[in-house]
Amino acid sequence: MIQAQTAARSAPNTNLDALIYAERIIMLYRQLPTSVTGNMLGALVLAGAFFHARPLGLIAGWAACVTILQMSRLVLHLRFRRDGFVLKDVRRAAIVWAAGTGISGMLWGSTALLFFISDQFLYQAALTVLVFGITASAIPLIGSHLPSFYLFIVPALVPFIARNIVEGGAFFDERVVHYVISFTEAAVMVGFASFARNYNRMLIESLRNRFEKQALAERLAEQNVDLEQARVAAEQANRSKTQFFAAASHDLRQPLHAMGLFAAALMHKVRDPEVTGVISSINASVQALETLFNELLDISKLDSGVIKPEVRNFKLDEVFDRLRGEFAAEAAAKGLRLSIAHTPHVVASDAMLLERVMRNLVSNAVRYTPAGEIAVTATPAGGTLRIAVRDTGIGIRPEHQQRIFEEFFQLGNPARTSRKGLGLGLSIVQRLCGLLGYSIGLASEYGKGSAFSFDVPLGVKGARQHDTADVAAPAQTDLTGKVIVVIDDESAVLEGMHALLAGWGAEVLGSATGDDVVAAIHAAGKMPVFLIVDHRLGDGANGIAVAQRIRRELDPEIPALLVTGSITPELAEQARAAGLEFMLKPVTADNLRLCISAALKPNLPAGG
Numbered sequence: 001m002i003q004a005q006t007a008a009r010s011a012p013n014t015n016l017d018a019l020i021y022a023e024r025i026i027m028l029y030r031q032l033p034t035s036v037t038g039n040m041l042g043a044l045v046l047a048g049a050f051f052h053a054r055p056l057g058l059i060a061g062w063a064a065c066v067t068i069l070q071m072s073r074l075v076l077h078l079r080f081r082r083d084g085f086v087l088k089d090v091r092r093a094a095i096v097w098a099a100g101t102g103i104s105g106m107l108w109g110s111t112a113l114l115f116f117i118s119d120q121f122l123y124q125a126a127l128t129v130l131v132f133g134i135t136a137s138a139i140p141l142i143g144s145h146l147p148s149f150y151l152f153i154v155p156a157l158v159p160f161i162a163r164n165i166v167e168g169g170a171f172f173d174e175r176v177v178h179y180v181i182s183f184t185e186a187a188v189m190v191g192f193a194s195f196a197r198n199y200n201r202m203l204i205e206s207l208r209n210r211f212e213k214q215a216l217a218e219r220l221a222e223q224n225v226d227l228e229q230a231r232v233a234a235e236q237a238n239r240s241k242t243q244f245f246a247a248a249s250h251d252l253r254q255p256l257h258a259m260g261l262f263a264a265a266l267m268h269k270v271r272d273p274e275v276t277g278v279i280s281s282i283n284a285s286v287q288a289l290e291t292l293f294n295e296l297l298d299i300s301k302l303d304s305g306v307i308k309p310e311v312r313n314f315k316l317d318e319v320f321d322r323l324r325g326e327f328a329a330e331a332a333a334k335g336l337r338l339s340i341a342h343t344p345h346v347v348a349s350d351a352m353l354l355e356r357v358m359r360n361l362v363s364n365a366v367r368y369t370p371a372g373e374i375a376v377t378a379t380p381a382g383g384t385l386r387i388a389v390r391d392t393g394i395g396i397r398p399e400h401q402q403r404i405f406e407e408f409f410q411l412g413n414p415a416r417t418s419r420k421g422l423g424l425g426l427s428i429v430q431r432l433c434g435l436l437g438y439s440i441g442l443a444s445e446y447g448k449g450s451a452f453s454f455d456v457p458l459g460v461k462g463a464r465q466h467d468t469a470d471v472a473a474p475a476q477t478d479l480t481g482k483v484i485v486v487i488d489d490e491s492a493v494l495e496g497m498h499a500l501l502a503g504w505g506a507e508v509l510g511s512a513t514g515d516d517v518v519a520a521i522h523a524a525g526k527m528p529v530f531l532i533v534d535h536r537l538g539d540g541a542n543g544i545a546v547a548q549r550i551r552r553e554l555d556p557e558i559p560a561l562l563v564t565g566s567i568t569p570e571l572a573e574q575a576r577a578a579g580l581e582f583m584l585k586p587v588t589a590d591n592l593r594l595c596i597s598a599a600l601k602p603n604l605p606a607g608g
Contacts, residue, residue, distance in 0.1 A: 020207045022090045024144040032077040035141050036070045042134045102151035112159035143199040157189045187492040309350040313459035316347050319355045340376040346459035360429045361389040369393035388453040395446040477597040480505035487514045488534040514546040518553045535564035559599035
């Protein structure tokens with residue numbers, strides 16, 4: 001494959017910005033097969049979903065247009081692989097690519113006219129989730145070239161926003177639902193654009209650091225000078241990666257957080273079963289996207305060394321009990337026998353990381369075992385406990401037994417359907433085991449099953465044990481008439497939180513900065529019972545400091561919750577040290593209600 005470095009050798013006087021631009025365009029062409037595959041699969045899913053709802057000629061005509069466009073783009077990829085291009089051809093290649101993405105965006109946007117069925121909320125939800133999913137997947141594929149990304153996202157999503165605005169209904173509730181969906185879609189589109197900008201900026205910084213380091217390494221090989229600059233460049237590259245994933249976490253979680261709040265608020269206002277089904281679909285989509293982001297960010301955090309194990313003594317059976325409760329129903333639904341042994345042993349490990357390893361292994365076993373049994377055992381072996389997960393599933397061929405630990409590699413899922421996972425589970429398992437100092441073993445026979453195993457140090461009996469059991473959920477507290485303060489500089493989040501809390505009966509005082517909260521409370525003559533504060537506020541303000549200031553001026557005992565999209569590992573400890581609860585966006589309505597109830601239960605008098 002032709003790289004920007006090859007182009008540089010053909011034009012040695014080319015400046016660094018031209019090299020970076022060339023590499024970004026090369027990334028577009030290199031990832032074209034993935035883009036073509038995703039578009040064709042999306043078109044196939046749409047055709048199948050609307051086969052009985054739209055004329056066959058319409059479906060065939062639209063699918064033919066998608067196929068012709070994607071095949072023409074595949075020809076571009078094959079020509080690029082054969083010939084490559086030098087720097088003087090880069091801008092022309094970028095224009096050709098951007099034109100193709102613009103046409104692709106218009107084709108997907110046209111579905112809002114061709115396949116958007118009035119009064120059929122289930123079809124509308126399916127179409128919206130499909131197109132927005134295609135758009136989300138385009139961010140890492142074409143985000144390296146912002147003109148191409150904007151030419152795709154605007155014609156693809158704006159028609160859906162407009163369609164929901166003009167979509168009427170016989171009843172007021174129906175019109176409100178369409179307006180809320182349109183607003184949510186606009187917020188998601190803005191979130192996608194923000195993430196693409198951050199991705200593009202971090203990518204440019206990373207490429208700049210890479211080329212600078214390469215140029216520096218070449219000079220050092222010739223002159224053996226300036227070693228300190230190489231170290232600084234490497235540290236900057238690592239900081240850029242950390243900043244990118246922090247920005248990715250925050251910017252992507254914001255629209256998901258707002259979407260979840262609006263959906264939960266609607267669930268309390270709408271009684272139409274068909275509409276509640278649409279809202280449930282939205283919630284399911286939010287959870288699926290959150291799972292994807294979390295797994296991608298987990299990979300990054302493990303690679304960058306952000307996660308540090310906290311080794312403590314705890315009863316292994318507590319972890320096993322939760323695995324039984326989590327996977328028993330899923331295994332039974334497939335007709336599988338799930339056997340998780342009871343064990344009296346105490347182990348010395350990080351309870352959360354070990355449970356994550358076990359959950360991924362058991363989930364994988366359930367997914368790839370069509371019939372038979374899954375067994376989880378713990379056997380003493382010297383000073384360790386050998387934990388094994390065995391199944392009677394499809395097994396793994398010898399040539400694939402190392403590749404299954406690679407990111408996105410999957411067996412038995414050529415169509416890349418999301419219900420079979422993303423191919424990240426075993427990659428995370430291997431990284432977690434490496435972080436904990438364990439060696440993951442695999443024994444498998446194709447067609448007969450597999451066994452994954454690793455050794456965990458036994459804990460010291462009699463030593464203080466860490467309780468990993470879940471705390472019982474408190475009963476929900478009546479919030480009728482209670483004042484809750486919400487501080488967030490994102491208007492969509494503020495409105496969504498207001499709609500949700502008001503639906504629970506609370507009086508909501510919203511603020512973008514927190515500066516006006518104390519005066520508003522004194523004017524109202526009613527003290528708040530709970531504070532919900534975003535961490536990153538406008539003008540560099542800190543949510544923890546804002547909450548502490550408000551509590552000092554009103555009442556130091558007011559319970560407060562810090563909500564954030566940041567993955568900074570020290571932030572949770574800082575929040576709790578300041579007396580605040582901590583939640584990572586997107587926050588579900590159920591978890592928020594439980595948090596408020598747990599905080600208010602001992603504090604509220606009987607009459608409020």
